[in-house]
Amino acid sequence: MLEGTKINSPSQMASVFDIAKDTVLFLVLSCYYILESLFWTLVPNAIRPMKSLKGDVVLVTGGGGGVGRQLAVKLARLGAKVVVWDISKEGLQKTCAAVIDEGYEIASYVVDLADRSAVYAAAEKVKKEVGKVDVLINNAGTVFGETLLDLSDSAIETTYKVNILSHYWTVKAFLPDMISSGKGHIVTVGSVAGLLGTYRCTDYSATKFATVGFHESLFTELRAHGHTTIHATLVCPYYINTGMFDGVTPRLMPMLEPDYVAETMIDSIRKNEVNCIMPGSVRYLLPLKCLLPAKMCWDLMHRVMKGPQSMMEFKGKPKAVAS
Numbered sequence: 001m002l003e004g005t006k007i008n009s010p011s012q013m014a015s016v017f018d019i020a021k022d023t024v025l026f027l028v029l030s031c032y033y034i035l036e037s038l039f040w041t042l043v044p045n046a047i048r049p050m051k052s053l054k055g056d057v058v059l060v061t062g063g064g065g066g067v068g069r070q071l072a073v074k075l076a077r078l079g080a081k082v083v084v085w086d087i088s089k090e091g092l093q094k095t096c097a098a099v100i101d102e103g104y105e106i107a108s109y110v111v112d113l114a115d116r117s118a119v120y121a122a123a124e125k126v127k128k129e130v131g132k133v134d135v136l137i138n139n140a141g142t143v144f145g146e147t148l149l150d151l152s153d154s155a156i157e158t159t160y161k162v163n164i165l166s167h168y169w170t171v172k173a174f175l176p177d178m179i180s181s182g183k184g185h186i187v188t189v190g191s192v193a194g195l196l197g198t199y200r201c202t203d204y205s206a207t208k209f210a211t212v213g214f215h216e217s218l219f220t221e222l223r224a225h226g227h228t229t230i231h232a233t234l235v236c237p238y239y240i241n242t243g244m245f246d247g248v249t250p251r252l253m254p255m256l257e258p259d260y261v262a263e264t265m266i267d268s269i270r271k272n273e274v275n276c277i278m279p280g281s282v283r284y285l286l287p288l289k290c291l292l293p294a295k296m297c298w299d300l301m302h303r304v305m306k307g308p309q310s311m312m313e314f315k316g317k318p319k320a321v322a323s
Contacts, residue, residue: 062140064091
């Protein structure tokens with residue numbers, strides 16, 4: 001009579017108990033995490049604890065202009081040892097001049113981020129000539145702004161090499177030393193276009209979506225292996241007024257200025273934030289693409305936000321600069 005009755009074994013019962021215990025603990029901690037987040041959101045940066053970057057070696061890719069140049073100047077003012085990489089020698093010279101004019105030192109290297117061997121070679125030079133990199137800011141990016149059928153194969157490959165594959169090479173080059181010293185910070189610069197597909201950006205958006213996945217996976221690896229003193233920050237800004245998106249005419253929000261983006265990025269790094277979306281209001285709109293019907297999302301994008309229309313006058317030229 002009892003032959004068909006399923007009896008839970010002690011191991012199964014223990015498993016159920018463990019799940020219940022961990023769930024209750026998660027719910028209790030969730031309350032704490034939410035309250036902590038609300039508290040720090042309301043506390044002004046001026047009175048909250050911010051980590052010092054003084055003496056830290058900070059490497060910025062795409063440092064030859066735009067946000068990269070602003071980062072270099074602002075980081076130098078904070079006492080960091082700034083290292084900038086860029087494919088443009090002229091751009092690097094202007095960035096170095098801007099930093100040196102303020103009385104600070106800076107190291108620069110001409111690096112083609114699309115060339116893996118060049119990235120590894122430059123990384124070794126930095127280690128020997130400057131020292132261990134404490135903060136890595138993968139800021140460089142490129143965009144061609146063409147529809148899929150107008151994009152050349154080489155343009156697609158270049159976009160992937162610069163916008164995402166270079167992140168693998170730089171992190172693999174500098175992360176081991178961070179782990180050895182127990183100190184480090186990796187900043188991945190994505191884009192709002194990496195959270196919401198954008199017209200004439202099948203290559204750019206796809207690579208920026210990839211940066212989101214790269215950051216989230218890297219973050220889980222660091223935490224799973226106990227490297228809690230090595231931080232990871234994902235930065236997703238809206239269109240930035242650097243010339244990268246010349247001709248674009250956003251309807252609801254103006255382009256962000258490089259100075260603001262750089263300042264916000266540095267604040268986010270000093271607060272050890274995991275995610276930084278600019279402007280902050282965008283993070284409240286993004287869930288709508290999963291919650292609303294697809295046709296409704298398209299109508300919102302096309303009729304209200306006029307996203308595709310804003311990119312139709314794109315006149316920018318592909319540059320390896322801040323995205």
